[in-house]
Amino acid sequence: MPGAFKYHTGYGAGGTIVHVPEENRMVYVRDDGVFDASIEKIWKYLQDPESHQHESILSQKVLEQKGNTMKIRAEIKGPQGKSEEIWQMRMDPPFGFELQVLEGPSKGSKQAHTYVPMGDKTKVIVVGDFHRQGASDEDVRKGTLAYFEQVFNEDNAALEDF
Numbered sequence: 001m002p003g004a005f006k007y008h009t010g011y012g013a014g015g016t017i018v019h020v021p022e023e024n025r026m027v028y029v030r031d032d033g034v035f036d037a038s039i040e041k042i043w044k045y046l047q048d049p050e051s052h053q054h055e056s057i058l059s060q061k062v063l064e065q066k067g068n069t070m071k072i073r074a075e076i077k078g079p080q081g082k083s084e085e086i087w088q089m090r091m092d093p094p095f096g097f098e099l100q101v102l103e104g105p106s107k108g109s110k111q112a113h114t115y116v117p118m119g120d121k122t123k124v125i126v127v128g129d130f131h132r133q134g135a136s137d138e139d140v141r142k143g144t145l146a147y148f149e150q151v152f153n154e155d156n157a158a159l160e161d162f
Contacts, residue, residue: 026108026129027140031148033124037159039094039117045155045162046097054154056147058082068092071102078105079143080134096124105133124152 035042045052049060056077063086064071072087085104091097096114101107111128130144 025137026131027137027144028127028129029141029144029148030125030127031145032126033152033156034118035122035124035152035156035159036120037122037156037162038120039115039122041159041162042115042122043093045159046091048162051158051162052155053158054151056150076104078132079139080105106131107133 037045058075058077060075061073062070063073068091070089070091072089074085074087076083076085083105085106086102088100088102089097090099094115094117096112098110098112100111101109109128109130109132111126111130114125114127116123116125126148128144130140132140132143135143
């Protein structure tokens with residue numbers, strides 16, 4: 001197979017088979033939860049870096065900001081230890097935000113967080129395509145859901161005191 005082609009297509013009795021290189025494979029994940037806070041409180045919290053912190057995000061630095069879009073360098077703690085990623089984050093208050101990983105072990109991963117107001121509570125729906133270098137699809141799915149659970153629990157606890 002020539003190196004210039006990203007995908008190799010084969011034809012057989014079962015139909016067309018597309019071989020996707022490991023670095024281009026994505027795993028679709030959807031999750032949701034309900035925060036015990038109004039949407040107004042959530043947006044104030046998201047914009048307060050002193051309060052909005054996570055155990056798995058060791059540091060963040062905004063490299064560039066244009067309108068509602070930021071490019072961020074983040075040092076993260078993951079299953080393989082510490083790593084650095086470059087993120088592009090687009091805020092769309094009060095509806096949600098999108099995050100795409102531009103560089104690092106999860107390069108190419110994209111996620112969207114949508115907030116649905118429910119009075120003094122807010123539903124969050126997270127969907128995305130995720131990749132992690134060297135991880136199987138099942139490990140990516142399980143790891144992503146575990147990460148979402150951890151971050152949701154951290155946020156919900158922090159929102160109580162915010």
